[in-house]
Amino acid sequence: MKKKVILDKKAVDRTITRITHEILEKNGGSGSLSLIGIRTRGVYLANRIQDKIKSVEGMKPPFGVLDITMYRDDISKLRSPEVKKTEIPFDVNNMTVVLVDDVLHTGRTIRAAIDAIMDLGRPKKIQLAVLVDRGERELPIHPDYAGIICPVSEHHEVLVRMSEIDGKEEVVIVKT
Amino acid sequence: MNWKRKDLLDIRDLSKEEILFILDTAESFKDISKREIKKVPTLRGKTVITLFYEPSTRTRTSFEIAAKRLSADTINISSSTSSSTKGETLKDTARNLESMRPDAIVIRHSMPGAPHMLAAILDSSIINGGDGSHEHPTQALLDLYTIREKKGRVDGLKVAIVGDIAHSRVARSNIFSLKNFGNEIICCGPPTMIPPYIETLGVRVEYDLEKAVRKADVIMMLRIQKERGGTKYIPSTKEYSTLYGLTKKHVDTAADDVIVMHPGPMNRGTEIMDDVADGPASVILDQVENGVAVRMAVLYLLIGGEA
Numbered sequence: 221m222k223k224k225v226i227l228d229k230k231a232v233d234r235t236i237t238r239i240t241h242e243i244l245e246k247n248g249g250s251g252s253l254s255l256i257g258i259r260t261r262g263v264y265l266a267n268r269i270q271d272k273i274k275s276v277e278g279m280k281p282p283f284g285v286l287d288i289t290m291y292r293d294d295i296s297k298l299r300s301p302e303v304k305k306t307e308i309p310f311d312v313n314n315m316t317v318v319l320v321d322d323v324l325h326t327g328r329t330i331r332a333a334i335d336a337i338m339d340l341g342r343p344k345k346i347q348l349a350v351l352v353d354r355g356e357r358e359l360p361i362h363p364d365y366a367g368i369i370c371p372v373s374e375h376h377e378v379l380v381r382m383s384e385i386d387g388k389e390e391v392v393i394v395k396t
Numbered sequence: 397m398n399w400k401r402k403d404l405l406d407i408r409d410l411s412k413e414e415i416l417f418i419l420d421t422a423e424s425f426k427d428i429s430k431r432e433i434k435k436v437p438t439l440r441g442k443t444v445i446t447l448f449y450e451p452s453t454r455t456r457t458s459f460e461i462a463a464k465r466l467s468a469d470t471i472n473i474s475s476s477t478s479s480s481t482k483g484e485t486l487k488d489t490a491r492n493l494e495s496m497r498p499d500a501i502v503i504r505h506s507m508p509g510a511p512h513m514l515a516a517i518l519d520s521s522i523i524n525g526g527d528g529s530h531e532h533p534t535q536a537l538l539d540l541y542t543i544r545e546k547k548g549r550v551d552g553l554k555v556a557i558v559g560d561i562a563h564s565r566v567a568r569s570n571i572f573s574l575k576n577f578g579n580e581i582i583c584c585g586p587p588t589m590i591p592p593y594i595e596t597l598g599v600r601v602e603y604d605l606e607k608a609v610r611k612a613d614v615i616m617m618l619r620i621q622k623e624r625g626g627t628k629y630i631p632s633t634k635e636y637s638t639l640y641g642l643t644k645k646h647v648d649t650a651a652d653d654v655i656v657m658h659p660g661p662m663n664r665g666t667e668i669m670d671d672v673a674d675g676p677a678s679v680i681l682d683q684v685e686n687g688v689a690v691r692m693a694v695l696y697l698l699i700g701g702e703a
Contacts, residue, residue, distance in 0.1 A: 339433045
């Protein structure tokens with residue numbers, strides 16, 4: 221399997237730092253800001269962004285974990301995929317929610333995530349932050365913050381590895 | 397793990413891994429019932445029929461609410477309103493219902509094995525909602541869920557099951573699941589209500605309620621099954637309640653953090669006294685709440701994905 225590293229550990233950290241600053245810039249600070257990470261790796265990314273906001277602004281924005289399985293549009297075509305817990309311990313009403321995911325591809329995950337959040341309340345805004353935008357969208361969805369834009373063909377896969385669960389940290393492209 | 401079953405017929409069939417997978421899935425679904433919008437689109441376009449040949453409020457309502465919270469459509473058929481009163485056989489009723497393309501049929505029937513027969517002839521997923529004195533798998537699942545929630549574990553516990561063991565499908569399903577996880581089980585009741593050879597299931601029999609519940613971590617009370625001729629096995633309800641009615645005194649001799657369970661409907665003053673049913677150790681209403689989450693999980697796993 222051929223693989224190409226597009227971001228190494230340091231570059232991942234720098235990219236997350238940039239995304240953090242863009243989020244704060246666009247929203248004028250961390251006022252009514254909250255972060256929701258999409259399982260699995262979006263959660264770790266959101267966690268990092270939360271820490272970085274803390275070091276810049278001195279306070280941590282509310283943080284939640286979202287599992288989108290119940291809202292998938294292909295559920296009946298799969299073998300009852302495992303449903304994990306959604307844990308959003310704050311009121312999303314009137315919040316600016318920044319959804320965080322590792323790779324943006326078709327946009328279907330994000331559609332499901334938006335629907336899931338709307339069932340919890342009515343946020344003021346929902347924004348989208350991703351580490352990698354690999355293109356090939358199937359829905360009209362666009363990221364507000366993209367770490368790296370990297371169009372790859374359908375014969376490739378973009379893998380984000382995070383030290384918390386993968387033991388190492390990098391973004392790689394592999395041929396499938 | 398990968399869920400592969402089409403039907404849920406017995407708890408006896410299920411491996412530990414499968415049971416824990418259902419409980420974990422239920423945990424994810426439980427929060428939905430606490431939200432303002434108590435609905436997710438997961439089973440949109442699916443149809444669930446509840447076919448009940450025996451009376452039920454809890455189980456049928458619980459399945460219906462579970463299905464609706466997952467956006468499935470539900471149709472409820474009870475024997476009093478069905479064509480069985482006109483002489484149609486269960487097989488014919490089931491085949492006719494299947495022609496209307498439901499995805500799951502939840503059946504409760506007084507004949508043990510009725511769900512198994514339907515599972516063999518229908519493509520729809522069949523869920524056993526109680527078959528005679530045989531099994532009631534979703535009850536055992538929700539009981540185990542409640543035990544895990546309150547105790548933080550499902551093994552190494554001392555569990556007393558008290559009442560009409562012989563006629564209780566709840567007792568049987570719970571014995572299978574609790575035994576599977578290696579718990580110590582004591583069956584207690586008048587000798588007429590303890591089936592012979594019950595020890596072969598790996599349980600201990602104790603005719604004295606005081607001894608049975610001493611140091612117990614979990615006390616499960618059962619109802620006298622009047623509809624299965626339960627009152628024929630005891631001299632009088634009064635005597636039964638004197639000897640086998642659970643009082644606060646009994647609960648005080650159990651483990652400090654004992655929980656008292658009852659599958660409902662309760663006969664207050666017969667098998668359980670008010671101060672126990674409404675007391676701090678009672679988790680009876682938690683069982684009902686968890687029943688919805690567990691049935692959501694079962695419906696999701698059976699009909700959520702590709703067959």
